[in-house]
Amino acid sequence: MTFEFRDIEGNFDRLPVNYMPQALPYLTGARDGPGLTVIDPSGATRPRPIEAAVLANPPYLQKFDLPETSYLVPDVLAVRAIPPEPGVLPPPLLAIVDTGIAFWNPAFRRDGRPLVAGMVYLNFGEPPAVLVDAALNEILTMADAGVGERLIHEKLAAHAPQSVFAAGLVRPGQFLHGTGVLDLATRDLSGSDVQVVGYELPARALTDRSGDALQGLLTDIIKRIVEEATNEGFTDVRILLPYAFLGGPHNDGHPAVKTLKDAVAQARASDLSVQLIVPMGNHRQDRQHAVLSEPPVEGAGPPLTWRLRFDDHSPNTIEFTTSGEETWLLAPPTEDFAEVSVRPGGFGLFVRDGRVIGALATRQAGPGLLRTRLSLLPTAGGAVNAPFGDWRIARLQGQGDARLWILRDDGDRYNSFGRPDRPSEFVDPGYLRRDPSNGHPLNDRAGARVRRAGTASVMSTAGQAVTSVGAEDLHTGDWGVAAYSGQGTGGENGESFVRVDEADAPGQRGLLTLGNGSARRYRFAGTSAACARFAGR
Secondary structure (H helix, E strand, O other): OOEEEEEEOOOOOOOOOOHHHHOHHHHOOOOOOOOEEEEOOOOOOOOEEEOHHHHOOHHHHOOOOOOOOOEEOOOOOOOOOOOOOOOOOOOOEEEEEEOOOOOOOHHHEEOOEEOEEEEEEOOOOOOOEEEOHHHHHHHHHHHHOOOOHHHHHHHHHHHOOOOOOOOOOOOOOOOOHHHHHHHHHHOOOOOOOOEEEEEEOOHHHHHOOOOHHHHHHHHHHHHHHHHHHHHOOOOEEEEEOOOOOOOOOOOOOOHHHHHHHHHHHHHHHOOOEEEEEEEOOOOOOOOOEEEEOOOOOOOOOOOEEEEEOOOOOOOEEEEEEEOOOEEEEEEOOOOOOEEEEEOOOOEEEEEEOOEEEEEEEEEEOOOOOEEEEEEEOOOOOOOOOOOOEEEEEEEEEOOOOEEEEEOOOOOOOOOOOOOOOOOOEEEOOOOOOOOOOOOOOOOOOOOOOEOOEOOOOHHHHOHHHOEEEEEEEEEOOEEEEOOOOOEOOOOOOOOEEEEOOOOOOOOOOOEEEEOOOOOOEEEEOOHHHHHHHHHOO
16 A cells, blocks of 8 residues: 655645635545535625536636635525614614524514514525515415425425425424524514524535535625615624534634624624624534644654544545644554645645545645645545544644644535444543543643644634633533533633523433424524523523
């Protein structure tokens, strides 16, 4: 077996932010169509389709006039909110960005009127499907007549052909994340307290589990929500983004944070009160972040283990930040190390026995900071796979600490068709998974390279542009920070906390909430539940 890294000559700093891992199937020949759409989060240039053959050829793609920051994502448009009556102080506008919002549930009525004023179902490459007025009332009438959720899902599927309803990803009686979020955010509000507009993400956007595609979408959605709210006379806008994404750096060098802060700054410059509410973490926090210290003057530093699971049908991607040009080492489980060049604008391929099994791309992330993506093929399911087992990563040349994050890769549950979820993980003997009482420790052990500090969502690191919400749950009868509530690189946990367990239900995790069009209640926990409750305060 031979394993090598082939550094491709040229500067590839203008590749889309999420070129890795989105383009990996095209690079390796695992997919030859259809292509993807590239958008500029700033809105300065129009979305444009990129063919599969171009995605597979980064030197050619680099010749396209791409914006400095771009994403491979679906198209985005906006829904119109109902304008307030002239002379009447408008209520806050609450925009919920999620999937599976069962707005037709009878509990979402206030004084006989629907709490949700409008729904938009975003599409890939096409205008969105918007439900307002008569179209919205038609669904409500069907629900009131007791036709059943299956027929409502079919109606929505016909109206929104790229939605999760049309893709068959939701079933009658299934818990829907967006419905739980809507319930927790509005259960204490009257119809005069707030006006709600729902944004449903397209099913295809959710197949990027790393969150990159959603980051590009959300920034554009924010700008359009703000523009529509301004045009319709609203003065107070709350945008609830119940998604969390691992990655770095945890400063203005992250492209999603930069564009997010720009969008909020533009909105606030017009005297519009805008509050973005985001979760501090998500359930994929454990063994997902590591720090490699500066290597010795001679030789490489000790390798870090990156464990890829057997029968994993999802690509595996890590993101790491360095202070400048470096040389790293990467080795499959039973093979020798290959030297890897990390340079500004760099791009290269990982080749095993003459077949491409992965790639690496590096971008500038601010003065003296580089941000690199390294992606490998799934360990199963393809004509060519990356070997499963303990991969080894080391630094041969470099300065200062390097931080690494595993981008969420625990399978594609939206298109997996029963294939198992196999999340990869970092392994370090110094990492303490459980404390002596079998609880989740919140502090890192001295000398451990795999850490909890640094597992906060990138979106929560945008400073005053967002309100980051952490979760508290019950620990042996007392309240404490939840283990899945991520930490910043300095150990900070967020600026606001919400309890996400029922105090009178010991041993039962989560809050009881609606989950679909029925009256049934489900247990809903996590920082997304926490930020939904916060939005309704």
